[in-house]
Amino acid sequence: MLENLDDYIFSRIISESNTLTIVLDEDLGIKYFNLRAQHLLDLEAEQDLGLNMLNLSHDWSIDLNALGLKEKIKENSIYSLPDLHVKKKDNSEIIVGITIRKLVISEEKLLYIATGQDITRKRLEEAANQTGESLKAIGELASGIAHDLNSPVQFVDNNLRFLKEALSLESGIDKDELKEAVSESMKGIEQIKSLTASLKNFIHPSNTFVEDCDIRQIIQDALSMSKSEWKKSAEINVSISEDVINIKSYPSEITRALINLIVNSAQAIKSTGTKSGQITIKALTVKQSILLQVSDNGPGVPLELRKRIFEPFFTTKPKGIGTGQGLAIVQAIIVGKCGGTLRFIENTPSGCIFELMIPNKGN
Amino acid sequence: MNKILIVDDEQNILNSMRRLLRLKRSEIEFNFALGGSEALKILESSDYTCLVTDLNMPGVSGLELAASAKKSKPEIKVIILSGDSLPNVPDNSNIDAVLSKPCDIEELLRTIKDL
Numbered sequence: 001m002l003e004n005l006d007d008y009i010f011s012r013i014i015s016e017s018n019t020l021t022i023v024l025d026e027d028l029g030i031k032y033f034n035l036r037a038q039h040l041l042d043l044e045a046e047q048d049l050g051l052n053m054l055n056l057s058h059d060w061s062i063d064l065n066a067l068g069l070k071e072k073i074k075e076n077s078i079y080s081l082p083d084l085h086v087k088k089k090d091n092s093e094i095i096v097g098i099t100i101r102k103l104v105i106s107e108e109k110l111l112y113i114a115t116g117q118d119i120t121r122k123r124l125e126e127a128a129n130q131t132g133e134s135l136k137a138i139g140e141l142a143s144g145i146a147h148d149l150n151s152p153v154q155f156v157d158n159n160l161r162f163l164k165e166a167l168s169l170e171s172g173i174d175k176d177e178l179k180e181a182v183s184e185s186m187k188g189i190e191q192i193k194s195l196t197a198s199l200k201n202f203i204h205p206s207n208t209f210v211e212d213c214d215i216r217q218i219i220q221d222a223l224s225m226s227k228s229e230w231k232k233s234a235e236i237n238v239s240i241s242e243d244v245i246n247i248k249s250y251p252s253e254i255t256r257a258l259i260n261l262i263v264n265s266a267q268a269i270k271s272t273g274t275k276s277g278q279i280t281i282k283a284l285t286v287k288q289s290i291l292l293q294v295s296d297n298g299p300g301v302p303l304e305l306r307k308r309i310f311e312p313f314f315t316t317k318p319k320g321i322g323t324g325q326g327l328a329i330v331q332a333i334i335v336g337k338c339g340g341t342l343r344f345i346e347n348t349p350s351g352c353i354f355e356l357m358i359p360n361k362g363n
Numbered sequence: 364m365n366k367i368l369i370v371d372d373e374q375n376i377l378n379s380m381r382r383l384l385r386l387k388r389s390e391i392e393f394n395f396a397l398g399g400s401e402a403l404k405i406l407e408s409s410d411y412t413c414l415v416t417d418l419n420m421p422g423v424s425g426l427e428l429a430a431s432a433k434k435s436k437p438e439i440k441v442i443i444l445s446g447d448s449l450p451n452v453p454d455n456s457n458i459d460a461v462l463s464k465p466c467d468i469e470e471l472l473r474t475i476k477d478l
Contacts, residue, residue, distance in 0.1 A: 143448055147419075150446040150464040151373055157465050158379035165386050181382055184375050228446070232419045275422060 020096065020116035028053040028070060028112070040096055040118055042089050053114075061085035069100075073112055077102045083123065084116075095120045137329070141259065144228040148195055152188035159185040198224045202255050210248040210361040215283050215290055216240055218251055222258035223281075230266040234277030234296070241284035248362030249338050257333040260326040261294040261354050268298030268352065288360045289340070295353040300346060309344065334358065365391040366409075367475065370402040370416040370428065371444075383468050391475065399423025406432055411439060413475055418445035418452070426456055433457050440478045444471070 014021055015034045020041070023032040029052055033043050041056075048056065054064050062084050073079045081098045088094065098116035105111060159181040166173045166181075198221035219238060223230075230236060262279060269277035274297075282293040301309055310331045334342045334356050345353040371377055377395040384393050394411075396402035400423050402416065414432050418425040429441040442460045443452055452458050460474050 146448050147446040150448070151376065154446075154465040155373070155375045155379035158376075158383045158468060161468065162379065162383040162386060165383075177382060180378070184378060188375060228419065232421055232424065 020098070020114070020118075022053070022114040024053055024100075024112040024114060026110055026112075031111070037116075040094065040116070041086060059087035073100050073102060083119065093120075094118055095123050137326075140263075141225065145195065145199065145225055147228040148224070149192060152191040156185045156188040156192075159188075195224055202252050211251055213247050213249045213251045213254060213290070213358075215244050215246070215292070218255050218258060219281055219283065222255050222262060225255075226259045226262045226266070229263045230277075230279060233266055233270040233274075234279045237278065237280045239280070239282045241282075243285050244283050244290065245285050245288075245360075247288075247290055247358065247360035249358055249360070250333070253333045253337055254358060257330040257356065258292070258294070260330050264326050265294060265296035265298060265352065268300075269296055272299050286357070290356075290358045290360075292356040292358065293353055294356075295347050295351060297347065297349075297351040300350050300352055301344065306344060310342075330354070330356075365412050365475070366394070367391055367413045367415060368394050368396060368402060368405060368411045370396045370399065370414065370420075370425070372398045372417060372420040376417075380468070387468075387472070389472065391472075399425070399428045402428055403431060406435070410436070413440040413442065413478065415442045415444055415471065415475070418443050418447060418450055426452070426458075429456065429458060440475075442471075442474060442478070 017034060018036060020037040021032075021034045022030060022037050025031055030043075030049055033041075033048070037043055038045070054069065056064075062082060067081075069079075069081075079100050081100070084096045084098060086094050086096055095118070096116050097119040098114050100112050100114045103111045103113055162181050163178065166178060201217065201221050202225065219240070223236060223238075258281075262281075265279045266277070269279070276297075278297045280293070280295045282291075282295075284291050310327050331342050334340045338358050339361065340356060340358040342357075343355050345355060347353045369377065369380055371380075374397060377397060381393070381395055384391075394405065394409075396405050399416075399420050402414070403423060406414070411432075414429065416425040416428055423431075425443055425445070429443070432439050432441060440459045441457070442462060443450055443458055444462045444464060444466060446464045448463055450461050450463060452461050459478050462471065462474060
């Protein structure tokens with residue numbers, strides 16, 4: 001009697017649990033599902049019980065057959081499905097996270113228990129967060145560039161005002177002074193032009209196709225766009241090997257990765273308060289790939305944190321400095337997009353070296 | 364008479380200010396220093412009523428320069444003229460006014476007069 005009562009209690013708990021629960025037989029035939037599963041996946045007792053999970057005709061983002069679900073759950077005692085987008089009968093769409101566990105009953109018999117949750121809200125929040133963080137990173141870059149534009153604008157503006165007033169005077173103005181005001185203003189305009197040209201290279205979309213990458217240009221663009229970050233705290237040394245070739249890859253993205261590494265180095269150096277910061281950028285060719293190194297003499301990364309530095313949002317910087325996205329973006333670009341490698345090397349006596357290997361995609 | 368030291372790490376900024384201010388034939392005497400270290404030396408050897416300085420400079424920064432100037436002469440007025448759109452000046456840094464580049468020279472003169 002007591003045993004039956006226990007069974008009853010457990011079956012009620014599972015039936016009304018807030019966790020989607022489906023029990024599958026060895027061949028993925030549906031033996032049981034609870035109310036939550038019914039609700040989230042639009043299952044119906046009369047229609048779907050006994051059906052094979054692989055043959056469910058609902059509007060799902062994943063084809064379980066194509067995914068090789070049967071093999072996957074046979075091989076792993078626990079398997080988590082990728083996010084499953086479910087279009088429901090009322091046309092709403094939800095995202096469900098499902099994990100399937102193998103349950104060995106006896107030598108001949110095994111079952112699978114699928115449990116899951118509605119993760120729609122969680123995923124939406126993550127996406128919003130990520131957009132916010134990328135906007136913040138772009139905002140930081142933009143304010144640095146604005147800073148570098150403000151200075152030439154200031155002296156060109158001063159000079160033009162000077163020229164306007166000087167030209168309206170009848171006498172007493174040294175002609176050389178006028179010439180200098182004009183030639184310095186032209187230098188200012190050149191500074192502005194070179195910065196906007198770097199920006200243009202940077203924002204030029206190259207999402208689909210690989211393009212010629214002029215590493216010298218990329219380094220120059222990255223340095224000019226990150227100048228406000230390093231100017232105060234570090235000296236820059238650039239060493240580009242003569243044999244550096246132009247490769248085919250994604251120049252705007254590589255520029256962005258390089259900016260992130262330079263900014264990281266500058267901020268690391270700044271945190272130590274030193275006035276003798278050094279950032280070194282090296283480029284050379286290794287077996288048809290470009291090897292780029294960004295090194296600094298900042299404080300380096302403590303041993304226990306090295307594993308985590310490529311995680312998104314991981315940062316050791318004080319609040320308000322950086323978004324924690326920097327190295328995750330570098331990794332996404334260099335490894336994910338360019339098919340290269342990225343590694344961290346300890347610098348001596350202190351500091352970091354980040355080494356990027358960027359393959360030529362033109363082959 | 365007012366005596367003012369303008370400090371920036373960019374020579375072009377100083378040149379353009381010098382030119383324009385000379386033309387204004389202001390009552391004020393202006394001098395110019397290229398960077399924080401040079402400014403510190405000039406401040407040691409001569410008496411100024413006001414310091415107009417850039418914020419981000421290699422070596423001695425604008426805030427360090429301001430702190431040092433106020434320490435040796437508490438009544439000196441300090442104006443930050445920064446390239447940052449939103450200059451990061453801590454509340455306790457004792458700065459009298461903060462301006463952003465590009466700044467109209469008339470506005471700078473007005474700010475100096477109002478201090």
